[in-house]
Amino acid sequence: MEVFTDYECPTCKRLFEETLRPMISDYVAAGKVYLIHHDFPLPMHKYGYEAARWLNASARVGQFQNVEAALYDHQESWAADGDIGKYVAGAMSPTEFKKVEAQMRGCGLGAPAAVKSASFALGGQAGSGDACAVDFYIEADRALGNQIPVTGTPTYVISYKGHRLPAGSGVVSWPILKQFFDSLLSQ
């Protein structure tokens, strides 16, 4: 299951808390479902792109899951003041945070200029001038999302035995999704 999310999107927070959390501890941990996260920050969210940068930097020190949970838990707070680093720091050790900060060096505030432009929906690449190292991963995810095409977040795509099923979007409750996985796995 591939999920395209924007960390500042309230529906993505609901999908994470109501569906993905129980799914991770139940079906992902049991090896029944393989979950792939993709970034798809939307231009309407002021700090969505920056949050994706912090997440990608945290993933490179092995702290993706903790930071993802922390950012969703405190979404309202950082979405209001943009202080994302505070919650990232709280989700890992000081040594790890220093490494994350090093990854974030060179990243300006907010999304690269090209991302804010009208070319966003067409998968335009971020301008190299103000892009930081982790932007590469975000842009790769956005390009993939535009192929689907992702028109809103959250969007999820389920693949089974090499076949990609039609994309779904919005919140789906865990019992309903679980029923679908059970049905799929019984085939």
Next chain:
Amino acid sequence: MDNDTRRRLGRIVLIAARVALAAIFLFAAYAKMKPQPGMPWTPGSVRTSLSMFAIGVDSYEMLPPWAVSPFAHFLPPFELFLGLWLLSGYGMRFSGLLSAALICAFILAMYSAYRRGLTISCGCFGQGAQIGIMELIRDGLIFLPLALIVTVGGFLSKRKRTGSTLPQSSASVSHAD
């Protein structure tokens, strides 16, 4: 245009509307029940597709959790039944009325999701088009008028049939008297 031509034209419009409406419901049922890519047609694969449709129903956030799955497993077979019923031409006023009521329910559900700002797939013909003005226009200005034509046509043709048999029955009643 004389009465005969008008009547014939009305009958053609009614048949065309009924067949088009039947085709819409049959296609809607097929799209929801057809096996997912790479799966053969088996009861199990149809159940999987209905479970997939349940995800779409759930994303509307309108039904209580316990009702989502039963509804998702009931609606596509019901659409199949309705499509076949419309195609048969029997009890047209009832099949038309039921179709109109169902389409009204779809429009209300989509409008509600649209108003709440949900960016979800319509689920009307399987997973696909996102809910938007175009889907509301399609259902409201194409599908609903078709259902209304079938309903009104069904009632009118029933009245005509009843009207034409009345003198005969009253004659037989008076004869019996």
